[in-house]
Amino acid sequence: MSEEKKPLNFIEQIIEExxxxxxxxxxxxxxxxxxxxxxxxxxxxxxIGISFGLGEKYNAPVNLRFDDTNPxxxxxxxxxxxxxxxxxxxxxxxxxxxxxxxxxxxxDWAVRLIxxxxxxxxxxxxxxxxxxxxxxxxxxxxSPYRDRTVxxxxxxxxxxxxxxxxxxxxxxxxxxxxxxxxxxLRDPLMYRILKKAHHRTGNDxxxxxxxxxxxxxxxxxxxxxxxxxSLEFKPHRDLYNWFRDHVYEYSKTDxxxxxxxxxFSRLNLSYxxxxxxxxxxxxxxxxxxxxxxxxxxxxxxxxxRGYTPASIRNFIETVGVSKRENIIDVAxxxxxxxxxLNKNANxxxxxxxxxxxxxxxxxxxxxxxxxxxxNPELDAGSREVxxxxxxxxxxxxFKEEANRKYFRLTLxxxxxxxNAYIIKGETCIKDEEGTITEIHCTYDPLSKSGSGTEESxxxxxxxxxxxxxxHAVPAEVRxxxxxxxxxxxxxxxxxxxxxxLNPDSLQTINALVEPSLVNSKVGERFQFQRLGYFNVDxxxxxxxxxxxxxxxxxxxxxKVNK
RNA sequence: AAACCUGUGAUGUAAUGGUUAGCAUACAAGACUUUGACUCUUGUUGUAUAGGUUCAAAUCCUGUCAGGUUUACCA
Numbered sequence: 282m283s284e285e286k287k288p289l290n291f292i293e294q295i296i297e298e299x300x301x302x303x304x305x306x307x308x309x310x311x312x313x314x315x316x317x318x319x320x321x322x323x324x325x326x327x328x329i330g331i332s333f334g335l336g337e338k339y340n341a342p343v344n345l346r347f348d349d350t351n352p353x354x355x356x357x358x359x360x361x362x363x364x365x366x367x368x369x370x371x372x373x374x375x376x377x378x379x380x381x382x383x384x385x386x387x388x389d390w391a392v393r394l395i396x397x398x399x400x401x402x403x404x405x406x407x408x409x410x411x412x413x414x415x416x417x418x419x420x421x422x423x424s425p426y427r428d429r430t431v432x433x434x435x436x437x438x439x440x441x442x443x444x445x446x447x448x449x450x451x452x453x454x455x456x457x458x459x460x461x462x463x464x465x466l467r468d469p470l471m472y473r474i475l476k477k478a479h480h481r482t483g484n485d486x487x488x489x490x491x492x493x494x495x496x497x498x499x500x501x502x503x504x505x506x507x508x509x510x511s512l513e514f515k516p517h518r519d520l521y522n523w524f525r526d527h528v529y530e531y532s533k534t535d536x537x538x539x540x541x542x543x544x545f546s547r548l549n550l551s552y553x554x555x556x557x558x559x560x561x562x563x564x565x566x567x568x569x570x571x572x573x574x575x576x577x578x579x580x581x582x583x584x585x586r587g588y589t590p591a592s593i594r595n596f597i598e599t600v601g602v603s604k605r606e607n608i609i610d611v612a613x614x615x616x617x618x619x620x621x622l623n624k625n626a627n628x629x630x631x632x633x634x635x636x637x638x639x640x641x642x643x644x645x646x647x648x649x650x651x652x653x654x655x656n657p658e659l660d661a662g663s664r665e666v667x668x669x670x671x672x673x674x675x676x677x678x679f680k681e682e683a684n685r686k687y688f689r690l691t692l693x694x695x696x697x698x699x700n701a702y703i704i705k706g707e708t709c710i711k712d713e714e715g716t717i718t719e720i721h722c723t724y725d726p727l728s729k730s731g732s733g734t735e736e737s738x739x740x741x742x743x744x745x746x747x748x749x750x751x752h753a754v755p756a757e758v759r760x761x762x763x764x765x766x767x768x769x770x771x772x773x774x775x776x777x778x779x780x781x782l783n784p785d786s787l788q789t790i791n792a793l794v795e796p797s798l799v800n801s802k803v804g805e806r807f808q809f810q811r812l813g814y815f816n817v818d819x820x821x822x823x824x825x826x827x828x829x830x831x832x833x834x835x836x837x838x839x840k841v842n843k
Numbered sequence: 844a845a846a847c848c849u850g851u852g853a854u855g856u857a858a859u860g861g862u863u864a865g866c867a868u869a870c871a872a873g874a875c876u877u878u879g880a881c882u883c884u885u886g887u888u889g890u891a892u893a894g895g896u897u898c899a900a901a902u903c904c905u906g907u908c909a910g911g912u913u914u915a916c917c918a
Contacts, residue, residue, distance in 0.1 A: 288857055316918050351917060407916055416914055418845045452916055462846045464914050473916035492918045515848065516913045546849085546911095599867060601856045603849090606911060610854050613868050623881060658881075688879060697877055730877060737877090744877050811878045838879040 290602040292331065292509060292543060296339070299541075304506065308538055309341035312505045313367070313374070314496065316348045317359035317480075319557035320572040320579045321366045323593070323614075327548040330597035332509055333372040342375030344503055349381045350495045352479040360480070362572070366580040371590045380490075380499045381481045387490050387498055388442065390528050391453060391471060395434045399527060400471060401427060402437040404451050413459075414467050420460035421467045427456065441474055444487040448474045453488075457523060465520045469493055497521040498528055500540040508540045511547040512604065518542050548600060549608045552763045553578045554771045554778055568782060569764075575818075575829050576764045576786050586761070587806055587816030587831035589625075592618040608769065615832045622806060622814045622831070627655040630666065630699065630746040631794040631809040631828075633758060635673035637750065640704060642723045643670040648751075652731065653700040664797050668701050671750040673793050678745045679720055681709060686841065688743035690720070696743035699810060703728035703741055746810045753793035756826035759818065760788040798826065806831065 289297060300306060311332040315321065321329075336343035345367060349355050367374065394400040403410060403426045415421035429437075441451050453472040461467055471494040476487050497520075500508045508521075521542045529539060549555065555578060563569050563577070572579050575586035583593065596617040600609055630653075649668045655661040678689040690696045692706040702724040710719040727736035767773075767781035794809075801807070806816045813833035821827040 288859095290856090294859085314918090318918080348918065354917075410916085411914080414914060416845085421914095449916070462913095464846095467914090470916060475916080489916095491916080496918080512848075513912060514918090516846090544848090551854085599855075603856070605849050605855095607855065610868070613855075616868060619880090628878075657878090686879095699877060701877095703877095741877085743879085746878075808878085808880085811880075813880095834878075834880050836879075841879080 312344040318354040324555040345374035346378040352477040592621040636676040667752040758790040758792040
């Protein structure tokens with residue numbers, strides 16, 4: 282358990298420094314604050330991993346807070362999905378919080394700011410305000426309403442709250458600095474009128490606080506010590522601190538701790554998109570079957586695809602935390618799931634592209650039960666696999682003739698059938714078009730796997746997986762390829778990401794699997810030997826097996842072959 | 844020619860002024876193999892750039908270059 286002196290990432294260093302300079306470890310508290318307006322994706326797992334990981338490391342509480350300040354976009358469906366995903370990843374939150382729970386405190390503080398002349402009601406159109414805002418190089422112009430009296434502001438704000446105005450008529454703004462080089466400090470909006478039902482507060486409110494006003498103060502109310510977010514919020518930090526420092530003056534006895542916002546770079550994955558808006562488009566246009574389509578980079582998609590929580594957490598751990606822009610190679614994610622499943626998934630045999638193989642010297646009505654090891658990495662026992670005269674093997678595993686680099690079945694050469702016998706290719710039968718319909722071979726009865734005979738110890742270069750024709754069970758297998766053909770589909774200025782959709786991202790195959798698989802359960806994962814890792818899809822029933830290909834095995838032969 | 848942030852192999856990250864710049868992935872070669880998997884061994888590529896400080900710089904300073912962020916009644 283010796284904490285290897287693992288290097289600290291920059292956030293952990295900040296925390297260590299804070300502790301060194303007097304912060305109490307018991308005051309450490311973190312939060313993961315999603316807006317419930319979509320499903321969580323692999324990018325979110327980084328933020329989740331950082332905050333919950335810190336919670337685990339420092340034994341500090343982590344809140345799951347829904348940043349639900351925009352009733353127009355948020356729904357209970359997303360709240361439920363987010364909770365499910367975070368739990369599935371294996372994290373436990375201390376409190377389930379909602380920004381909407383703080384609407385009253387936020388309102389009271391806003392009134393206080395108005396009374397102190399730090400906020401005012403603006404009554405212009407959003408276009409007029411945008412124009413006055415200036416640009417990063419030119420300072421802005423004050424609103425004609427900037428100097429309304431406190432009394433007038435109070436009256437208007439109260440009426441806003443009471444629903445006496447329509448959407449867009451008035452907003453509340455913080456009075457900060459229209460000349461600040463930081464655009465966010467040029468009198469940012471604190472409240473807007475939105476006459477929409479909220480998924481939690483119903484119609485109680487018609488004014489809703491904006492992100493900047495809400496987020497930091499929610500952190501403050503929850504006494505979050507370190508508020509960690511992604512880099513694009515860096516410019517918000519000044520505003521975060523401005524609001525926080527004012528509110529602190531009003532409430533420091535109740536809430537003595539000042540939260541600290543720090544930013545890290547978000548995760549990008551090659552060959553995928555991460556924007557909620559774009560993912561939504563894939564769902565709405567039916568490009569995928571839903572948020573949990575196994576090709577989606579959503580957590581629910583990865584779950585259905587067969588990824589394990591451990592593999593995702595290991596992935597995030599390996600990716601690390603920094604402030605640079607990055608694009609992580611999906612190969613790393615694939616490596617992590619292979620690493621996990623190599624150790625933990627039982628091995629079975631399945632043939633995806635079958636061709637018939639007849640062992641001509643094997644008795645017609647003979648059947649054998651062979652013993653197959655479940656997982657050489659684990660002591661996972663063994664199972665029985667039926668063997669008979671007629672089998673199926675992969676079409677790719679036979680060629681009439683081939684060069685020395687081809688380790689599979691050819692005419693006149695020997696290979697081993699996994700867990701069974703050594704066979705020798707004899708002849709093959711073709712149809713009118715020249716397609717092979719049947720391969721004939723002979724077997725060496727003394728070469729049975731595990732029999733210990735000299736013949737069984739003979740080295741042959743190739744080993745093939747197979748299923749017995751009579752005993753094979755049909756199964757639907759869904760084979761996935763990446764959704765996009767481009768490494769960074771949404772990074773092109775002149776092209777829409779939809780142009781890079783891979784038309785062959787889903788292939789549905791009628792496969793034949795070994796009979797032990799009939800009783801497999803939804804979610805169960807296997808290695809189909811020599812092919813890859815597969816799980817049982819949600820669509821599977823007791824009559825109809827459905828598998829998803831999670832990821833292929835590393836395939837050096839495919840590379841040689843290219 | 845605004846402010847702020849960031850530049851370490853193909854990718855991600857470590858080295859916190861002090862041995863031949865480490866680790867993982869990827870790639871390549873080999874060993875092993877009843878999975879062309881796994882495992883094992885070995886190898887290839889790196890401190891953006893120019894100066895400066897220092898006995899010593901990836902690390903500190905300055906300039907340059909490159910990339911990113913910010914101009915929503917979204918979060």
